[in-house]
Amino acid sequence: MVLSAASQHLLRVSRPGAWGQHLLKVSRPGAWGQHLLRRIGSVYTTAKGFQEKEIREKLQALPGGSIDLVKQESGIAVLTVNNPARMNAFSGSMMVELEERVSQLEEWTEGKGLIIQGAAGTFCSGSDLNAVRAISNPQDGMMMCMFMQNALTRLLRLPLLSVALVEGSALGGGAELTTACDFRLMAPGGVIQFVHKHMGLVPGWGGAARLVRIVGGQNALKMLGGALKVDPEMGLQIGLADGVLEGSLDGSGANALLEAEQWLGRYTTGPAPVIRAIKNVVVSGRELPLEVALSTERDVFGTVWGGPANLQALASKAKHK
């Protein structure tokens, strides 16, 4: 049987043992996450015509707001889109800061979870329309699109279980940001709306590709074609929302964040290396061809098999004879 070039490539990539040997030398879980990313690869690179340095400088020159990151002892980080005067719209410099925070999170080897929220009780109203006007030429628009697709793809691939905490409005690029998290929790009154059609646009930050994988093609077509306002009830119904919070009685947002941390805690309790390995095998299954995903799963298994958590569990089970 003549194997196709693709199959031959896959067989080479999934050569038994080679990756596992290489991997076993990698002791730091964080470093392993890098290896998984390297195996999947970046979406856009200089080789593919992406001039990251140029677009980063152009975006940096469009100031306003911030992307704030708090890494907590609990292993849960909180990232806040902070530009309340603009309903947390992304200025150019905030796009650059988002990429910098993702890099910091890629290096955070004790991390287990991430909650993304907006400041002042609302999520994010997409690109700052003033910033968008400044880079409205096709070349810069495409570069901004590639910059944000790279950042959001890396965000979703982090070895952390991530939640978008949607209070208030998640519009346009803000709606796309929610799809770059593993889960979405909505507070009462929260809305996720892909308003792009009203802007004469389609999503550009990867939101459409991810939305189809979350809610399916038909629901994605309705949400984009109708610019539907998805409230918590509809979000649960179509599978876009993974939970609805009681919400802040005083509108402060503090209760909502506490609720989100409690919700996420159900899935992140346990040793960080194990939780990170769980996310890695799911990313691998979600993004890689089956044979490569299987060998990647084998390699991840190799990083926890006989590890401290495994040996401790075996010792405790042995006592139950």
Ligand SMILES: C[C@@H](C(=O)O)C(=O)SCCNC(=O)CCNC(=O)[C@H](O)C(C)(C)COP(=O)(O)OP(=O)(O)OC[C@H]1O[C@@H](n2cnc3c(N)ncnc32)[C@H](O)[C@@H]1OP(=O)(O)O
């Ligand atoms: C390219 C695409 C993408 O990236 O994929 C996009 O996202 S394009 C962007 C897609 N996003 C949008 O089209 C959302 C545009 N914004 C809105 O629809 C609205 O502002 C809401 C977010 C529904 C909030 O309405 P509400 O009446 O409560 O407040 P408001 O409209 O007075 O907004 C409060 C202040 O925030 C500003 N503001 C709100 N959204 C903004 C945005 N995306 N860019 C720049 N400024 C924005 C308003 O100009 C106003 O500033 P002043 O007080 O100074 O007047």
